[in-house]
Amino acid sequence: MKLSALVLGFAVLAAPAFAGPTEGGAIFETKCMMCHGSGVANAPLVDKLAALDNQKIIDALTTPIPMMAGVTSTLSDEDKRNIAVFLTKKSLPAAGGLPEVKAQ
Numbered sequence: 001m002k003l004s005a006l007v008l009g010f011a012v013l014a015a016p017a018f019a020g021p022t023e024g025g026a027i028f029e030t031k032c033m034m035c036h037g038s039g040v041a042n043a044p045l046v047d048k049l050a051a052l053d054n055q056k057i058i059d060a061l062t063t064p065i066p067m068m069a070g071v072t073s074t075l076s077d078e079d080k081r082n083i084a085v086f087l088t089k090k091s092l093p094a095a096g097g098l099p100e101v102k103a104q
């Protein structure tokens with residue numbers, strides 16, 4: 001819990017430079033790593049997620065498997081885009097009124 005708070009704190013500090021993917025990374029640490037860091041119930045590991053398309057990740061967060069629904073229900077569309085770019089390191093163009101998310 002303390003570590004998560006620290007990670008989040010750094011993300012906020014770093015916000016002016018790279019708000020999008022940095023924020024996505026902080027969310028991933030706190031809400032996704034517990035499964036995707038260790039492969040709980042065959043959850044794909046981070047390098048597998050990194051190889052997906054941004055849209056595939058956004059879709060998986062929008063229509064999640066039941067196991068993931070608890071953590072995805074609190075995510076905004078912007079959060080989902082930030083998480084996708086954090087994982088894939090591929091930029092997302094502006095869409096649906098949301099700003100471009102630049103890969104770091």
Ligand code: HEC
Pocket residue numbers: 027028031032033034035036040041042043044049052056057058060061065067068071072083
């Ligand atoms: C409770 C454990 C758990 C948590 C928490 C969790 N996931 Fe998952 N996730 C899974 C499992 C298990 C699968 C594999 C589902 C399958 O293949 O049927 C999965 C699948 C996915 C997929 C689809 C992969 C593919 O190849 O289609 C993505 C993307 C994903 N998770 C991202 C996330 C993100 C981002 C978060 C945090 C917001 C998250 N997950 C939180 C367990 C979890």
